Amino acid sequence: MQVVTVGLGERSYPIYIAKGLLSKPEILTQHIKSNDVVVISNATIAELYLEKLQFLREEYNYDEIILPDGEQYKTLASLEIIFDGLIQNNCSRKTTLIALGGGVIGDITGFAAACYQRGINFIQVPTTLLAQVDSSVGGKTAVNHPHAKNMIGAFYQPQAVIADIDVLQTLSKRQYLAGLAEVIKYGCIYDAEFFTWLDINIDEILQCDTRYLITLVQRSCKIKAAIVSQDETEQGLRAILNFGHTFGHALEVFHGYENILHGEAVAEGMMMAAYASQYFGTLSNAESQRIVKLLEKLNYTIRKYSAIDLEKIIQTMLKDKKIEIPGQLRLVLLNKIGDAYIKTVSTEMISDFLSNL
């Protein structure tokens, strides 16, 4: 078993990564500090994996709250369902919530844990690749507002993250590839050696080969943990995790959230960011091509956009919640693979760059 620690002083926690972890009760139970446990999941995942947590039912004062499946349920209404359940069951401040699911369930559960009685323990059991390498680590929790994603939330760290690699076998190819995009991001921004490892082994990785998956999740978590440990609340360094995301978020809005997965938009956004890094005179053509070619192996590409489309995309980028100076965008760019920096650029420059893509 691999264990990566997220080092945050008293709030440090382990990420366990291995095959078959859900069949090892003690991995989970060592982090449950009282008799009350509530599992939060969605209908799809519950059907596949809830029975694996049967031991909780036998050993604890157990309850489960099963939400409908989908990003559209990442809402205050779902939080209310959770709070109703917790109150009906007389859950105390000692209750532990267990998030069994992808990023949607993890984000909702984390935020519910942050709010209920001003904060109770929770454990992440991520079941998508994206959740195992990204959303379950680092303590960003949130729900969506009808007009904006992740607008209502808190920084709140879990007690532990339990990443059972076996659950990835039931994930759709599309979801798997979207998670891989975020993995490639880590290589781009922080670890050239990891990028090369991904590049060399991409065929086996695309086959979902478990031996490679363990390394891939472990190295991704290590990078995210290193970044989060240095900058938990995104005052500086953590922003490099947004590589490809300024473009990506705008692409999600442009294409419509129901038509494009986050990881797909980020993949396209990373290709744009690689070219932008070249445009701004840092990344070499050869390195930018390595990034583009690797993402193309996942069948990602930069789509064709008309001048009108590009204008819409830029206008959306200007509405990003992370903008500090009006009309100026903060882009995460690369000096080289493994070395990111942040540059403030004007709308005119972005417009010029995108129209010359």
Ligand SMILES: NC(=O)c1ccc[n+]([C@@H]2O[C@H](COP(=O)([O-])OP(=O)(O)OC[C@H]3O[C@@H](n4cnc5c(N)ncnc54)[C@H](O)[C@@H]3O)[C@@H](O)[C@H]2O)c1
């Ligand atoms: N907190 C963070 O730092 C952070 C980072 C990145 C993304 N996010 C959030 O994560 C969410 C996206 O997460 P996601 O990509 O995991 O999506 P998701 O949670 O919607 O899961 C994707 C789909 O896969 C299904 N699924 C999950 N596990 C499965 C399994 N093992 N087998 C078969 N199907 C399975 C789900 O039911 C769902 O239909 C977004 O809301 C995003 O905002 C948060």
Ligand SMILES: [Zn+2]
């Ligand atoms: Zn992302």
